[in-house]
Amino acid sequence: MASDSVQFLRYPPMEDRRGMAKAQSARNGLVAALFVASGATALVYEVVWSRLLTTSVFGSTSQAISTVLAAFMAGLALGAYLLAPRADGMARPLRLYAVLEAGIGAYALLFPLLVKAVLWVYLLFATGRDPNAFLGALRFALAFSVLLAPSTMMGATLPALVRHAARSSSSVGRQTGVFYAANTAGAVAGTLLAAFVLIGALGVTATLVLTGVVNFVIAGIAWRLGSDPVDEGVDPEAVATYDAWGPSRLARVAMGAFAVSGFCALAYEVLWTRILVFFLGST
Structure with a gap:
């Protein structure tokens, strides 16, 4: 009798569990939609930032484009590596995701000013010099300095959502795959939008402002979802398995x-x- 009472306390009635599962499924679907938009904004930024740096500062050579791309990808890797432990320790990882998206949006609004500063520094050292290894290293250092912060925040978004998947779904691997696929689909859409629609129709600055606003909208929705009590429901076995890896x-x-x-x-x-x-x- 005592064990039956404990079992009843541990597990809610079947109807309640089905309702909770439906709520979590709908919620994860909304989070996946946010990650589609997040992937789109990230690649809009990559296209726009690369264009700004290569056309305004470094020139549109393959070496310059490769430098910007390498700096961008280095930040993604750094963010995933450094902030993943932080995401693991958070009770509400969607709140971390919201803060990251808001930070990316704020940085995007400041980026044109940073490009002007980079151009000033580059011209200070590059004027009167022939292309050489020093200027190549300078290009990489400047590109890395302006792309490190936003790309690091972008790289940390996936670990935050993986932690959310570990807390809110019994199928962590499947849910993580859904999030990653959603982000990649958004990235494809963002690349096409930036290259063929937004820059031509709005210009570079307006595209940055619009994309930054989208990041703030994503952050607001994610913050609200992160305050939902459903996010506190943890599957101890799933989390233990995740942490034991x-x-x-x-x-x-x-x-x-x-x-x-x-x-x-x-x-x-x-x-x-x-x-x-x-x-x-x-x-």
Whole structure:
């Protein structure tokens, strides 16, 4: 009798559990939609920021474009690495996600001013010099300095949502895959929108302002979702399994394989971009 009472206290009635599951499923669907928009804004920024830095400061050479791309990707990796432990320890990871999105939006509004500062520093050292290794290193350092903060925040958004998936879903792997697919789909849409619609119709500055506003909207919705009591429902077994996963030998091999895969993917992007220039022009 006592054990039955404990069991009753631990598990709500079947109808309540079904209702909670439906609420969490709908909520995760909304979070996935936010991550679609987040991926779109991230790639709009990459296109716009690359265009600003290459056309206004560094020139549109393949080396300059590669430098901006490398700095952007380095920030993504740094954010995922540094802020993932912070996300793991948060009771409401959607709040962290909201703060990150708001920070990205705020940085976007300041970016044109930062480009002017970068241009001033670059001209200070580059005027009267022939292209050499020093100027290449200077380009990378300046691009890294202005892209590090926003790209680091972007890189931290996925760990925050993975932690949310671990807290709100019994199928962590599937839910993480849904979030990642949503973000990638948004990234494709953002690239096309920036290149073929937004910059031509609105201009660079207005595109940045509009995209920053979208980030603030995402942040507001995510913050509200993060305050929902449903977010406090934790599956202890799922969280324990998630936390117990450690850097085993197989995990290290997998991470090495991912690193090689990422290297090849970005090398292909630079090569394909250079090849397509001959057919599409240097737009």
